[in-house]
Amino acid sequence: MKKLQLIQKIVEQGVVAVLRADSAKQVVEMAEQAIAGGIKVIEITLTVPGALQAIEELSKTYSWDTADEERFAIIGAGTVLEPQTARAAIMAGSAFIVGPSLNPDTVRLCNLYRVPVMPGVMTIAEVQAALELGVDVVKLFPGSVYDPSVIKTMKGPLPQANFMPTGGVSLDNLGQWIKGGAVAVGIGSDLTQQAVKTGDMTYVKRKAEEYIGAYRKAILEK
């Protein structure tokens, strides 16, 4: 039941930090800052040089299955395009897999290992295909091309689908996405871009705190 427990924990947290950086060292630091700021679901994108080492390192420090609050975080891999990479990421300790697109073989590989997989989808046909493959949460990507009301519209014919918009999620629209029915949101550049530019990783912590605040407010108002 590990897979179901993990999905539940990801949805409970509701905010996923999508981390892109210039090196493994930088992304580990970024992850630590995001976790300290309250974002406990960390997606290490595989465009980061040494991303798998970063996942391995973070998975030794943090666990999704601990009562120790200091050590609680869910570490996963993003930008997973095909099954070989998904397997490597799982072996490195990824608790979940995210991709920008729907690759059926990647979903099957993740299902084999009972690891939650959140593939990117843009259309109703892709949402349907993902559901047929057993996907529990789809990543609506790029979220920026849609208005948050799209979730309600897509849930008309497919009420059983769960959406995690990613791409263009900001402090300005997070509330609309959550109130519009998103089970979680993925935050990328707004959380990290400034830190990469200036080298000040504590920026990620401050920004994470703002996002967690906005998320909690949206849940209360929902």
Ligand SMILES: O=C(O)C(=O)C[C@H](O)[C@H](O)COP(=O)(O)O
């Ligand atoms: O490659 C993936 O798997 C992704 O997750 C794609 C993007 O990096 C995120 O969607 C972040 O988008 P922004 O928040 O607009 O920066």
